[in-house]
Amino acid sequence: MESLGQVLKQVNGPSFLQKSRAIADELLQDPIVKGLRAEHPEIDENRLRASLPRLYQYVNDQRNCANCPGLEKCPNDFQGHYSKLEPAELNGMLELVERKAPCPLQIAKQREDQIKKRIRSFYVDERALQEGYNEVEIMGKDRLRAPAVTRVFRYISEVKKQGLPTKGLYLFGSFGTGKTFLMSYLLHELAIAGYTGVIVYMPEFVEDLKSMLQDNQKLKDTIEVMKNCDLLIFDDIGAENLSPWVRDHVLGAILNFRMNRKPTFYTSNYDLEGLEKHLSFTSKDGEEIYKGQRLMDRILPFVDVVHLHGENQRRKQS
Template sequence: MESLGDVLKQWSGGQRMQARADQLREELMDDPLIVKLRSSYTELSDAVLRRNLNLLYQYRNEHRSCTHCPGLDRCPNALEGHYTMLAAEERGAGGEVGLVDRKVPCRKLLARRHEQQLRSRVRSFYMDEAAQAGGYSADEILEKDLERAKAVGKLMQYIDLTRREGLQRRGLYLAGKFGTGKTYLMGYMLSELAKAGYSGVIVYMPEFVEDLKSMFQEPHRIRETIELMKETDLLVFDDIGAENLNPWVRDHVLGTILNYRMNRKPTFYTSNQDLDVLERHFSFTSKDGDELHKGQRLMDRVRPFVDYVLVGGTNKRGAD
Protein backbone atom coordinates (compact mmCIF):
# COMPACT_ATOMS: atom_id res chain seq x y z
CA MET A 1 0.00 0.00 0.00
CA GLU A 2 1.40 3.40 -0.98
CA SER A 3 2.06 6.07 1.66
CA LEU A 4 1.10 9.71 1.62
CA GLY A 5 4.71 10.54 0.77
CA ASP A 6 4.54 8.27 -2.29
CA VAL A 7 1.50 10.17 -3.53
CA LEU A 8 3.17 13.55 -3.07
CA LYS A 9 6.34 12.41 -4.87
CA GLN A 10 4.26 12.03 -8.02
CA TRP A 11 3.84 15.80 -8.10
CA SER A 12 6.45 18.35 -9.16
CA GLY A 13 7.93 20.78 -6.61
CA GLY A 14 7.06 24.35 -5.67
CA GLN A 15 3.67 25.87 -5.08
CA ARG A 16 1.85 23.17 -7.01
CA MET A 17 3.18 20.42 -4.69
CA GLN A 18 2.39 22.49 -1.60
CA ALA A 19 -1.14 23.08 -2.80
CA ARG A 20 -1.60 19.37 -3.44
CA ALA A 21 -0.22 18.55 0.02
CA ASP A 22 -2.64 21.00 1.62
CA GLN A 23 -5.53 19.52 -0.36
CA LEU A 24 -4.67 15.93 0.65
CA ARG A 25 -4.25 16.93 4.28
CA GLU A 26 -7.61 18.70 4.26
CA GLU A 27 -9.35 15.74 2.62
CA LEU A 28 -7.75 13.40 5.14
CA MET A 29 -8.83 15.47 8.14
CA ASP A 30 -12.39 15.68 6.77
CA ASP A 31 -12.65 11.93 6.29
CA PRO A 32 -15.41 10.53 8.59
CA LEU A 33 -13.00 7.95 10.05
CA ILE A 34 -10.47 10.63 11.04
CA VAL A 35 -13.24 12.90 12.35
CA LYS A 36 -14.45 10.04 14.54
CA LEU A 37 -10.88 9.41 15.76
CA ARG A 38 -10.46 13.07 16.74
CA SER A 39 -13.80 13.12 18.56
CA SER A 40 -12.79 9.98 20.48
CA TYR A 41 -9.41 11.43 21.48
CA THR A 42 -9.93 15.17 21.92
CA GLU A 43 -6.57 15.37 23.69
CA LEU A 44 -4.79 14.84 20.34
CA SER A 45 -3.37 18.17 19.21
CA ASP A 46 -3.23 19.39 15.62
CA ALA A 47 0.56 19.30 15.84
CA VAL A 48 0.54 15.61 16.75
CA LEU A 49 -1.84 14.84 13.92
CA ARG A 50 0.31 16.75 11.42
CA ARG A 51 3.37 14.78 12.52
CA ASN A 52 1.47 11.53 11.91
CA LEU A 53 -0.15 12.22 8.55
CA ASN A 54 1.35 9.06 7.04
CA LEU A 55 -0.14 6.98 9.87
CA LEU A 56 -3.54 8.62 9.44
CA TYR A 57 -3.36 8.03 5.69
CA GLN A 58 -2.55 4.33 6.22
CA TYR A 59 -5.31 4.03 8.82
CA ARG A 60 -7.88 5.52 6.45
CA ASN A 61 -6.82 3.50 3.42
CA GLU A 62 -6.62 0.16 5.23
CA HIS A 63 -10.14 0.58 6.57
CA ARG A 64 -11.32 1.38 3.06
CA SER A 65 -9.61 -1.77 1.79
CA CYS A 66 -11.36 -3.82 4.47
CA THR A 67 -14.74 -2.30 3.57
CA HIS A 68 -14.26 -3.55 -0.01
CA CYS A 69 -12.22 -6.62 0.90
CA PRO A 70 -10.86 -8.47 -2.16
CA GLY A 71 -10.15 -11.58 -0.04
CA LEU A 72 -7.26 -12.62 2.18
CA ASP A 73 -5.06 -13.81 -0.66
CA ARG A 74 -5.29 -10.38 -2.32
CA CYS A 75 -5.22 -8.25 0.80
CA PRO A 76 -3.57 -4.89 -0.09
CA ASN A 77 -2.86 -3.86 3.52
CA ALA A 78 0.68 -3.56 4.82
CA LEU A 79 0.30 -6.70 6.94
CA GLU A 80 -1.86 -9.32 5.24
CA GLY A 81 -5.12 -9.96 7.06
CA HIS A 82 -4.65 -7.04 9.45
CA TYR A 83 -5.79 -3.44 9.65
CA THR A 84 -4.39 -0.49 11.61
CA MET A 85 -6.08 0.79 14.76
CA LEU A 86 -5.08 4.13 16.28
CA ALA A 87 -5.30 5.40 19.85
CA ALA A 88 -3.95 8.26 22.00
CA GLU A 89 -1.38 7.55 24.68
CA GLU A 90 0.74 9.66 26.99
CA ARG A 91 4.43 9.62 26.16
CA GLY A 92 7.44 10.86 28.07
CA ALA A 93 7.78 12.61 31.41
CA GLY A 94 6.04 15.74 30.18
CA GLY A 95 2.76 13.93 29.66
CA GLU A 96 2.56 14.72 25.95
CA VAL A 97 -0.16 12.74 24.22
CA GLY A 98 0.96 10.88 21.13
CA LEU A 99 -0.65 8.68 18.51
CA VAL A 100 0.02 4.93 18.72
CA ASP A 101 -0.93 2.23 16.25
CA ARG A 102 -1.46 -1.51 16.47
CA LYS A 103 -2.23 -4.17 13.90
CA VAL A 104 -5.54 -5.99 14.40
CA PRO A 105 -6.37 -9.29 12.64
CA CYS A 106 -9.49 -9.08 10.49
CA ARG A 107 -12.47 -11.42 10.72
CA LYS A 108 -11.46 -13.34 7.62
CA LEU A 109 -8.00 -14.03 9.04
CA LEU A 110 -9.47 -15.08 12.40
CA ALA A 111 -11.87 -17.42 10.59
CA ARG A 112 -9.00 -18.93 8.60
CA ARG A 113 -6.94 -19.43 11.75
CA HIS A 114 -9.89 -21.07 13.47
CA GLU A 115 -10.38 -23.42 10.53
CA GLN A 116 -6.68 -24.29 10.51
CA GLN A 117 -6.80 -24.94 14.25
CA LEU A 118 -9.73 -27.32 13.78
CA ARG A 119 -8.00 -29.11 10.94
CA SER A 120 -4.86 -29.52 13.05
CA ARG A 121 -6.90 -31.47 15.60
CA VAL A 122 -7.78 -34.13 13.02
CA ARG A 123 -5.00 -36.11 11.38
CA SER A 124 -5.50 -38.52 8.54
CA PHE A 125 -3.38 -41.31 7.16
CA TYR A 126 -3.78 -42.32 3.51
CA MET A 127 -7.15 -40.57 3.18
CA ASP A 128 -8.34 -38.44 0.26
CA GLU A 129 -7.00 -35.00 1.25
CA ALA A 130 -8.96 -33.27 -1.54
CA ALA A 131 -12.24 -34.64 -0.20
CA GLN A 132 -11.37 -33.59 3.34
CA ALA A 133 -10.38 -30.09 2.23
CA GLY A 134 -13.87 -29.65 0.83
CA GLY A 135 -15.35 -29.74 4.31
CA TYR A 136 -18.48 -31.42 5.57
CA SER A 137 -22.08 -30.33 5.11
CA ALA A 138 -24.80 -31.07 7.65
CA ASP A 139 -27.37 -30.72 4.85
CA GLU A 140 -25.59 -33.36 2.79
CA ILE A 141 -25.32 -35.63 5.83
CA LEU A 142 -29.07 -35.44 6.40
CA GLU A 143 -30.53 -35.14 2.91
CA LYS A 144 -28.31 -36.85 0.36
CA ASP A 145 -29.72 -40.34 0.96
CA LEU A 146 -32.78 -40.91 3.13
CA GLU A 147 -32.01 -44.65 3.32
CA ARG A 148 -29.17 -43.87 5.72
CA ALA A 149 -31.31 -41.57 7.89
CA LYS A 150 -31.35 -44.02 10.81
CA ALA A 151 -27.55 -44.26 10.80
CA VAL A 152 -27.25 -40.48 10.54
CA GLY A 153 -29.58 -40.12 13.52
CA LYS A 154 -27.39 -42.39 15.65
CA LEU A 155 -24.28 -40.48 14.59
CA MET A 156 -25.87 -37.14 15.51
CA GLN A 157 -26.93 -38.55 18.88
CA TYR A 158 -23.38 -39.69 19.52
CA ILE A 159 -21.96 -36.26 18.66
CA ASP A 160 -24.48 -34.56 20.92
CA LEU A 161 -23.81 -37.00 23.77
CA THR A 162 -20.07 -36.36 23.58
CA ARG A 163 -20.58 -32.61 23.56
CA ARG A 164 -22.81 -32.82 26.64
CA GLU A 165 -21.10 -35.51 28.71
CA GLY A 166 -17.53 -35.58 27.42
CA LEU A 167 -15.48 -38.29 25.75
CA GLN A 168 -17.25 -41.65 25.71
CA ARG A 169 -15.65 -45.07 26.17
CA ARG A 170 -17.72 -46.73 23.44
CA GLY A 171 -17.34 -45.99 19.76
CA LEU A 172 -19.37 -46.79 16.64
CA TYR A 173 -19.02 -49.53 14.04
CA LEU A 174 -20.47 -48.34 10.73
CA ALA A 175 -21.14 -51.28 8.43
CA GLY A 176 -22.66 -51.13 4.99
CA LYS A 177 -22.21 -51.63 1.29
CA PHE A 178 -19.44 -50.00 -0.72
CA GLY A 179 -19.89 -46.27 -1.29
CA THR A 180 -22.75 -45.55 1.14
CA GLY A 181 -20.89 -42.68 2.80
CA LYS A 182 -19.49 -44.37 5.92
CA THR A 183 -16.15 -42.58 5.66
CA TYR A 184 -17.89 -39.25 5.06
CA LEU A 185 -19.99 -39.76 8.21
CA MET A 186 -16.89 -40.49 10.27
CA GLY A 187 -15.13 -37.44 8.84
CA TYR A 188 -18.15 -35.32 9.73
CA MET A 189 -18.09 -36.63 13.31
CA LEU A 190 -14.37 -35.84 13.70
CA SER A 191 -14.90 -32.37 12.23
CA GLU A 192 -17.80 -31.59 14.58
CA LEU A 193 -16.06 -32.89 17.69
CA ALA A 194 -12.87 -31.01 16.78
CA LYS A 195 -14.96 -27.88 17.34
CA ALA A 196 -15.51 -29.13 20.90
CA GLY A 197 -11.74 -29.46 21.38
CA TYR A 198 -11.26 -33.19 20.72
CA SER A 199 -8.36 -34.56 18.67
CA GLY A 200 -8.89 -37.27 16.10
CA VAL A 201 -7.09 -39.63 13.76
CA ILE A 202 -8.63 -41.42 10.78
CA VAL A 203 -6.69 -44.23 9.10
CA TYR A 204 -7.40 -45.95 5.79
CA MET A 205 -6.57 -49.51 6.80
CA PRO A 206 -5.50 -51.22 3.52
CA GLU A 207 -2.74 -48.68 2.81
CA PHE A 208 -1.85 -48.22 6.46
CA VAL A 209 -1.11 -51.94 6.91
CA GLU A 210 1.07 -52.01 3.81
CA ASP A 211 3.00 -48.98 5.05
CA LEU A 212 3.49 -50.60 8.45
CA LYS A 213 5.19 -53.53 6.77
CA SER A 214 7.59 -51.15 5.06
CA MET A 215 8.36 -49.53 8.43
CA PHE A 216 9.48 -52.78 9.98
CA GLN A 217 13.12 -51.68 9.92
CA GLU A 218 12.24 -48.30 11.48
CA PRO A 219 11.00 -49.16 14.97
CA HIS A 220 10.98 -45.51 16.11
CA ARG A 221 8.42 -44.62 13.41
CA ILE A 222 6.27 -47.57 14.41
CA ARG A 223 6.39 -46.55 18.06
CA GLU A 224 5.46 -42.96 17.22
CA THR A 225 2.55 -44.14 15.08
CA ILE A 226 1.24 -46.51 17.74
CA GLU A 227 1.54 -43.86 20.47
CA LEU A 228 -0.36 -41.33 18.36
CA MET A 229 -3.21 -43.78 17.81
CA LYS A 230 -3.26 -44.82 21.44
CA GLU A 231 -3.48 -41.28 22.77
CA THR A 232 -5.75 -39.46 20.30
CA ASP A 233 -9.23 -38.76 21.65
CA LEU A 234 -11.07 -40.25 18.67
CA LEU A 235 -9.59 -43.00 16.48
CA VAL A 236 -11.23 -44.21 13.27
CA PHE A 237 -10.12 -47.33 11.41
CA ASP A 238 -11.60 -46.81 7.96
CA ASP A 239 -12.43 -49.79 5.73
CA ILE A 240 -11.26 -52.31 8.30
CA GLY A 241 -11.38 -55.86 7.04
CA ALA A 242 -10.14 -54.89 3.58
CA GLU A 243 -6.45 -54.96 4.59
CA ASN A 244 -4.03 -57.79 3.87
CA LEU A 245 -3.38 -58.73 7.49
CA ASN A 246 -0.34 -60.50 8.91
CA PRO A 247 0.18 -61.79 12.47
CA TRP A 248 2.57 -58.99 13.46
CA VAL A 249 0.19 -56.19 12.45
CA ARG A 250 -2.75 -57.94 14.07
CA ASP A 251 -1.11 -58.87 17.37
CA HIS A 252 1.53 -56.19 17.92
CA VAL A 253 0.01 -53.12 16.28
CA LEU A 254 -3.78 -53.41 16.30
CA GLY A 255 -3.75 -55.50 19.47
CA THR A 256 -1.53 -53.01 21.30
CA ILE A 257 -3.60 -49.99 20.25
CA LEU A 258 -6.97 -51.54 21.05
CA ASN A 259 -5.79 -53.07 24.32
CA TYR A 260 -4.77 -49.60 25.50
CA ARG A 261 -7.87 -47.76 24.28
CA MET A 262 -10.56 -50.12 25.57
CA ASN A 263 -12.27 -48.64 28.63
CA ARG A 264 -10.28 -45.43 28.07
CA LYS A 265 -11.12 -43.81 24.74
CA PRO A 266 -13.56 -44.58 21.92
CA THR A 267 -12.49 -46.31 18.73
CA PHE A 268 -14.57 -46.20 15.55
CA TYR A 269 -14.70 -48.39 12.47
CA THR A 270 -16.11 -48.37 8.97
CA SER A 271 -16.38 -51.65 7.11
CA ASN A 272 -18.14 -53.48 4.33
CA GLN A 273 -18.28 -56.47 6.70
CA ASP A 274 -20.30 -57.19 9.81
CA LEU A 275 -18.64 -58.08 13.11
CA ASP A 276 -18.79 -61.86 12.59
CA VAL A 277 -17.12 -61.61 9.18
CA LEU A 278 -14.50 -59.29 10.65
CA GLU A 279 -13.70 -61.85 13.33
CA ARG A 280 -13.11 -64.50 10.66
CA HIS A 281 -10.88 -62.00 8.83
CA PHE A 282 -8.81 -61.45 11.98
CA SER A 283 -8.58 -65.22 12.51
CA PHE A 284 -6.85 -65.92 9.20
CA THR A 285 -3.52 -64.61 7.96
CA SER A 286 -1.64 -65.52 4.81
CA LYS A 287 1.34 -66.55 6.91
CA ASP A 288 -0.16 -68.70 9.69
CA GLY A 289 -3.56 -69.66 8.28
CA ASP A 290 -6.43 -70.09 10.74
CA GLU A 291 -5.83 -68.86 14.28
CA LEU A 292 -9.35 -68.66 15.66
CA HIS A 293 -8.33 -67.81 19.23
CA LYS A 294 -6.21 -64.85 18.09
CA GLY A 295 -9.02 -63.49 15.96
CA GLN A 296 -11.44 -63.85 18.86
CA ARG A 297 -8.98 -62.19 21.24
CA LEU A 298 -8.73 -59.13 19.00
CA MET A 299 -12.51 -59.00 18.57
CA ASP A 300 -12.85 -59.01 22.36
CA ARG A 301 -11.26 -55.57 22.14
CA VAL A 302 -13.68 -54.44 19.42
CA ARG A 303 -17.15 -55.96 19.82
CA PRO A 304 -17.91 -54.94 23.46
CA PHE A 305 -16.76 -51.35 22.88
CA VAL A 306 -18.82 -50.31 19.87
CA ASP A 307 -22.43 -49.77 18.91
CA TYR A 308 -23.13 -51.48 15.61
CA VAL A 309 -24.73 -49.16 13.05
CA LEU A 310 -25.91 -50.38 9.65
CA VAL A 311 -25.54 -47.67 6.99
CA GLY A 312 -28.07 -48.13 4.20
CA GLY A 313 -28.27 -46.36 0.88
CA THR A 314 -26.80 -46.53 -2.59
CA ASN A 315 -23.26 -46.19 -3.90
CA LYS A 316 -22.40 -42.49 -4.08
CA ARG A 317 -18.85 -42.80 -5.38
CA GLY A 318 -18.48 -40.76 -8.52
CA ALA A 319 -21.91 -39.16 -8.11
CA ASP A 320 -22.28 -35.41 -8.59
Protein backbone atom coordinates (compact mmCIF):
# COMPACT_ATOMS: atom_id res chain seq x y z
CA MET A 1 0.00 0.00 0.00
CA GLU A 2 1.29 3.47 -0.87
CA SER A 3 1.74 5.98 1.93
CA LEU A 4 0.31 9.48 1.67
CA GLY A 5 3.81 10.81 1.01
CA GLN A 6 4.25 8.45 -1.94
CA VAL A 7 0.90 9.52 -3.38
CA LEU A 8 1.76 13.22 -3.12
CA LYS A 9 5.24 12.72 -4.60
CA GLN A 10 3.52 11.95 -7.89
CA VAL A 11 2.08 15.49 -7.93
CA ASN A 12 4.26 18.48 -8.85
CA GLY A 13 3.86 22.25 -8.75
CA PRO A 14 0.77 24.17 -7.60
CA SER A 15 -1.43 21.09 -7.91
CA PHE A 16 0.40 19.56 -4.91
CA LEU A 17 -1.47 21.71 -2.40
CA GLN A 18 -4.73 21.23 -4.24
CA LYS A 19 -4.30 17.46 -4.24
CA SER A 20 -3.39 17.46 -0.55
CA ARG A 21 -6.55 19.41 0.32
CA ALA A 22 -8.68 17.11 -1.82
CA ILE A 23 -7.31 14.04 -0.04
CA ALA A 24 -7.92 15.68 3.34
CA ASP A 25 -11.51 16.61 2.43
CA GLU A 26 -12.18 13.09 1.19
CA LEU A 27 -10.70 11.52 4.31
CA LEU A 28 -12.77 13.69 6.61
CA GLN A 29 -15.92 12.45 4.89
CA ASP A 30 -14.88 8.82 5.08
CA PRO A 31 -17.18 6.72 7.33
CA ILE A 32 -14.10 5.30 9.08
CA VAL A 33 -12.92 8.80 10.05
CA LYS A 34 -16.43 9.81 11.06
CA GLY A 35 -16.48 6.82 13.35
CA LEU A 36 -13.15 7.90 14.85
CA ARG A 37 -14.49 11.43 15.43
CA ALA A 38 -17.62 10.04 17.09
CA GLU A 39 -15.41 7.95 19.38
CA HIS A 40 -13.13 10.91 20.19
CA PRO A 41 -15.17 14.15 19.86
CA GLU A 42 -12.38 16.06 21.61
CA ILE A 43 -10.32 15.83 18.39
CA ASP A 44 -11.31 18.76 16.17
CA GLU A 45 -11.01 19.06 12.39
CA ASN A 46 -7.82 21.13 12.52
CA ARG A 47 -6.08 18.45 14.54
CA LEU A 48 -7.26 15.78 12.09
CA ARG A 49 -5.91 17.79 9.15
CA ALA A 50 -2.59 18.19 10.96
CA SER A 51 -2.42 14.40 11.33
CA LEU A 52 -3.16 13.65 7.69
CA PRO A 53 -0.45 10.99 7.05
CA ARG A 54 -1.47 9.04 10.16
CA LEU A 55 -5.15 9.39 9.25
CA TYR A 56 -4.48 8.14 5.72
CA GLN A 57 -2.63 5.10 7.09
CA TYR A 58 -5.40 4.44 9.59
CA VAL A 59 -8.15 4.43 6.96
CA ASN A 60 -6.22 2.18 4.58
CA ASP A 61 -5.39 -0.32 7.33
CA GLN A 62 -9.02 -0.42 8.44
CA ARG A 63 -10.18 -1.08 4.88
CA ASN A 64 -7.59 -3.82 4.41
CA CYS A 65 -8.70 -5.49 7.64
CA ALA A 66 -12.37 -5.28 6.60
CA ASN A 67 -11.44 -7.28 3.48
CA CYS A 68 -8.82 -9.45 5.18
CA PRO A 69 -7.20 -11.94 2.76
CA GLY A 70 -5.61 -13.89 5.59
CA LEU A 71 -2.53 -13.39 7.73
CA GLU A 72 -0.03 -14.61 5.14
CA LYS A 73 -1.35 -12.16 2.52
CA CYS A 74 -1.88 -9.21 4.85
CA PRO A 75 -1.41 -6.01 2.76
CA ASN A 76 -0.74 -3.74 5.75
CA ASP A 77 2.76 -2.34 6.13
CA PHE A 78 3.27 -4.28 9.38
CA GLN A 79 1.91 -7.76 8.70
CA GLY A 80 -0.76 -8.86 11.14
CA HIS A 81 -1.08 -5.36 12.63
CA TYR A 82 -3.20 -2.30 11.96
CA SER A 83 -2.85 1.39 12.80
CA LYS A 84 -4.76 2.56 15.83
CA LEU A 85 -5.21 6.27 16.54
CA GLU A 86 -5.69 7.58 20.07
CA PRO A 87 -5.69 11.13 21.47
CA ALA A 88 -2.87 12.02 23.85
CA GLU A 89 -1.62 15.24 25.34
CA LEU A 90 1.88 16.10 24.15
CA ASN A 91 3.59 19.35 25.20
CA GLY A 92 0.29 20.71 26.41
CA MET A 93 -1.51 20.01 23.15
CA LEU A 94 -3.91 17.26 22.15
CA GLU A 95 -2.40 15.06 19.44
CA LEU A 96 -3.43 11.94 17.56
CA VAL A 97 -0.91 9.25 18.45
CA GLU A 98 -0.52 6.19 16.25
CA ARG A 99 0.33 2.73 17.51
CA LYS A 100 0.36 -0.62 15.78
CA ALA A 101 -2.06 -3.14 17.24
CA PRO A 102 -2.06 -6.88 16.46
CA CYS A 103 -5.17 -8.15 14.71
CA PRO A 104 -7.11 -11.19 16.02
CA LEU A 105 -5.39 -13.49 13.50
CA GLN A 106 -1.96 -12.30 14.65
CA ILE A 107 -2.93 -12.71 18.30
CA ALA A 108 -4.12 -16.27 17.57
CA LYS A 109 -0.85 -17.05 15.76
CA GLN A 110 1.25 -15.67 18.61
CA ARG A 111 -0.76 -17.74 21.07
CA GLU A 112 -0.31 -20.88 18.98
CA ASP A 113 3.43 -20.20 18.62
CA GLN A 114 3.70 -19.94 22.40
CA ILE A 115 1.87 -23.24 22.77
CA LYS A 116 4.25 -24.92 20.29
CA LYS A 117 7.26 -23.60 22.19
CA ARG A 118 6.02 -25.43 25.28
CA ILE A 119 5.93 -28.76 23.46
CA ARG A 120 8.87 -30.79 22.23
CA SER A 121 8.60 -34.04 20.35
CA PHE A 122 11.21 -36.68 19.68
CA TYR A 123 10.46 -38.80 16.60
CA VAL A 124 6.68 -38.38 16.85
CA ASP A 125 4.76 -37.52 13.68
CA GLU A 126 4.27 -33.75 13.92
CA ARG A 127 0.79 -34.06 12.41
CA ALA A 128 -0.38 -35.62 15.67
CA LEU A 129 0.58 -32.38 17.43
CA GLN A 130 -0.32 -29.80 14.81
CA GLU A 131 -3.69 -30.85 13.43
CA GLY A 132 -6.78 -29.34 14.98
CA TYR A 133 -8.62 -31.06 17.79
CA ASN A 134 -12.37 -31.29 18.02
CA GLU A 135 -13.68 -32.71 21.31
CA VAL A 136 -16.97 -33.82 19.78
CA GLU A 137 -15.17 -35.63 16.96
CA ILE A 138 -12.71 -37.26 19.39
CA MET A 139 -15.58 -38.60 21.48
CA GLY A 140 -17.79 -39.59 18.57
CA LYS A 141 -15.23 -41.16 16.24
CA ASP A 142 -15.53 -44.56 17.89
CA ARG A 143 -18.01 -45.13 20.72
CA LEU A 144 -15.89 -47.95 22.10
CA ARG A 145 -13.27 -45.34 23.01
CA ALA A 146 -15.68 -43.25 25.08
CA PRO A 147 -14.61 -44.43 28.59
CA ALA A 148 -10.91 -43.83 27.86
CA VAL A 149 -11.59 -40.49 26.16
CA THR A 150 -13.72 -39.40 29.13
CA ARG A 151 -10.87 -40.28 31.49
CA VAL A 152 -8.39 -38.20 29.47
CA PHE A 153 -10.82 -35.28 29.36
CA ARG A 154 -11.28 -35.53 33.13
CA TYR A 155 -7.53 -35.54 33.71
CA ILE A 156 -7.14 -32.35 31.65
CA SER A 157 -10.00 -30.67 33.51
CA GLU A 158 -8.59 -31.61 36.93
CA VAL A 159 -5.15 -30.24 36.07
CA LYS A 160 -6.63 -26.95 34.89
CA LYS A 161 -8.61 -26.61 38.12
CA GLN A 162 -6.21 -28.08 40.70
CA GLY A 163 -2.74 -27.95 39.18
CA LEU A 164 -0.36 -30.69 38.11
CA PRO A 165 -0.50 -33.98 40.08
CA THR A 166 2.37 -36.44 40.41
CA LYS A 167 0.43 -39.27 38.75
CA GLY A 168 0.07 -39.64 34.99
CA LEU A 169 -1.86 -42.05 32.80
CA TYR A 170 -0.96 -45.43 31.32
CA LEU A 171 -2.99 -45.73 28.13
CA PHE A 172 -2.94 -49.18 26.54
CA GLY A 173 -4.87 -50.87 23.79
CA SER A 174 -4.70 -52.42 20.35
CA PHE A 175 -2.91 -51.01 17.31
CA GLY A 176 -4.41 -47.92 15.69
CA THR A 177 -6.99 -47.07 18.36
CA GLY A 178 -5.72 -43.50 18.74
CA LYS A 179 -3.46 -43.67 21.80
CA THR A 180 -0.86 -41.27 20.42
CA PHE A 181 -3.54 -38.90 19.19
CA LEU A 182 -5.22 -38.77 22.61
CA MET A 183 -1.95 -38.13 24.41
CA SER A 184 -1.06 -35.42 21.89
CA TYR A 185 -4.44 -33.84 22.57
CA LEU A 186 -3.75 -33.91 26.31
CA LEU A 187 -0.33 -32.34 25.74
CA HIS A 188 -1.77 -29.61 23.52
CA GLU A 189 -4.59 -28.73 25.91
CA LEU A 190 -2.26 -28.49 28.91
CA ALA A 191 0.26 -26.48 26.89
CA ILE A 192 -2.54 -23.96 26.36
CA ALA A 193 -2.82 -23.86 30.16
CA GLY A 194 0.90 -23.05 30.38
CA TYR A 195 2.53 -26.44 31.00
CA THR A 196 5.58 -27.69 29.13
CA GLY A 197 5.61 -31.15 27.63
CA VAL A 198 7.69 -33.72 25.78
CA ILE A 199 6.43 -36.68 23.77
CA VAL A 200 8.90 -39.41 22.79
CA TYR A 201 8.35 -42.21 20.28
CA MET A 202 10.19 -44.98 22.08
CA PRO A 203 11.35 -47.31 19.25
CA GLU A 204 13.21 -44.55 17.39
CA PHE A 205 14.37 -42.82 20.55
CA VAL A 206 16.07 -45.97 21.82
CA GLU A 207 17.80 -46.48 18.47
CA ASP A 208 19.00 -42.87 18.41
CA LEU A 209 20.43 -43.16 21.91
CA LYS A 210 23.20 -45.33 20.43
CA SER A 211 24.48 -42.40 18.38
CA MET A 212 24.22 -40.11 21.40
CA LEU A 213 26.90 -42.17 23.10
CA GLN A 214 29.32 -40.29 20.86
CA ASP A 215 27.91 -36.93 21.98
CA ASN A 216 27.75 -36.81 25.76
CA GLN A 217 26.44 -33.22 25.86
CA LYS A 218 23.50 -34.00 23.57
CA LEU A 219 22.70 -37.08 25.65
CA LYS A 220 22.86 -35.11 28.87
CA ASP A 221 20.72 -32.26 27.49
CA THR A 222 18.09 -34.67 26.15
CA ILE A 223 17.80 -36.49 29.46
CA GLU A 224 17.59 -33.19 31.37
CA VAL A 225 14.73 -31.98 29.15
CA MET A 226 12.84 -35.21 29.78
CA LYS A 227 13.49 -35.06 33.51
CA ASN A 228 12.34 -31.49 34.00
CA CYS A 229 9.40 -30.94 31.62
CA ASP A 230 5.99 -30.74 33.27
CA LEU A 231 4.49 -33.59 31.23
CA LEU A 232 6.49 -36.47 29.74
CA ILE A 233 4.90 -39.00 27.40
CA PHE A 234 6.62 -42.25 26.41
CA ASP A 235 4.75 -43.18 23.25
CA ASP A 236 4.56 -46.86 22.23
CA ILE A 237 6.64 -48.12 25.13
CA GLY A 238 7.17 -51.84 24.75
CA ALA A 239 7.85 -51.66 21.01
CA GLU A 240 11.52 -50.70 21.45
CA ASN A 241 14.52 -53.01 21.42
CA LEU A 242 15.94 -52.47 24.90
CA SER A 243 19.53 -52.67 25.98
CA PRO A 244 20.52 -52.88 29.67
CA TRP A 245 22.07 -49.41 29.47
CA VAL A 246 18.91 -47.78 28.07
CA ARG A 247 16.69 -49.53 30.57
CA ASP A 248 18.78 -49.08 33.69
CA HIS A 249 20.69 -45.84 33.10
CA VAL A 250 18.44 -43.79 30.82
CA LEU A 251 14.84 -44.82 31.53
CA GLY A 252 15.69 -45.65 35.14
CA ALA A 253 17.34 -42.27 35.73
CA ILE A 254 14.50 -40.30 34.14
CA LEU A 255 11.75 -42.13 36.01
CA ASN A 256 13.65 -42.09 39.30
CA PHE A 257 13.89 -38.30 39.06
CA ARG A 258 10.27 -37.73 38.04
CA MET A 259 8.47 -40.01 40.51
CA ASN A 260 6.70 -38.02 43.22
CA ARG A 261 7.62 -34.85 41.31
CA LYS A 262 5.93 -34.66 37.91
CA PRO A 263 3.55 -36.91 35.98
CA THR A 264 4.74 -39.33 33.32
CA PHE A 265 2.40 -40.78 30.69
CA TYR A 266 2.64 -43.90 28.55
CA THR A 267 0.98 -45.40 25.52
CA SER A 268 1.48 -49.08 24.84
CA ASN A 269 0.05 -52.16 23.20
CA TYR A 270 0.90 -54.02 26.42
CA ASP A 271 -0.99 -54.06 29.68
CA LEU A 272 1.21 -53.54 32.75
CA GLU A 273 1.93 -57.24 33.17
CA GLY A 274 3.05 -57.47 29.56
CA LEU A 275 5.18 -54.35 29.93
CA GLU A 276 6.94 -55.81 32.96
CA LYS A 277 7.86 -58.91 30.95
CA HIS A 278 9.16 -56.68 28.16
CA LEU A 279 11.27 -54.60 30.56
CA SER A 280 12.67 -57.76 32.13
CA PHE A 281 14.29 -58.86 28.88
CA THR A 282 17.13 -57.27 26.92
CA SER A 283 18.84 -58.49 23.76
CA LYS A 284 22.20 -58.53 25.53
CA ASP A 285 21.52 -60.02 28.96
CA GLY A 286 18.32 -61.96 28.35
CA GLU A 287 15.76 -62.16 31.13
CA GLU A 288 16.40 -60.16 34.29
CA ILE A 289 13.17 -60.25 36.26
CA TYR A 290 14.48 -58.18 39.16
CA LYS A 291 15.50 -55.29 36.90
CA GLY A 292 12.16 -55.31 35.14
CA GLN A 293 10.37 -55.19 38.49
CA ARG A 294 12.64 -52.39 39.64
CA LEU A 295 11.64 -50.21 36.70
CA MET A 296 7.97 -51.09 37.14
CA ASP A 297 8.23 -49.81 40.74
CA ARG A 298 8.87 -46.41 39.15
CA ILE A 299 5.89 -46.73 36.79
CA LEU A 300 3.00 -48.62 38.41
CA PRO A 301 2.44 -46.47 41.54
CA PHE A 302 2.54 -43.26 39.51
CA VAL A 303 -0.11 -43.90 36.84
CA ASP A 304 -3.81 -44.49 36.51
CA VAL A 305 -4.35 -47.29 34.02
CA VAL A 306 -6.71 -46.59 31.11
CA HIS A 307 -7.70 -49.33 28.67
CA LEU A 308 -8.47 -47.85 25.26
CA HIS A 309 -10.89 -50.06 23.36
CA GLY A 310 -11.73 -49.36 19.76
CA GLU A 311 -11.32 -50.13 16.08
CA ASN A 312 -8.09 -49.76 14.15
CA GLN A 313 -8.47 -46.25 12.71
CA ARG A 314 -5.47 -46.71 10.40
CA ARG A 315 -7.16 -49.60 8.58
CA LYS A 316 -10.41 -47.63 8.29
CA GLN A 317 -8.53 -44.75 6.60
CA SER A 318 -6.60 -46.96 4.15
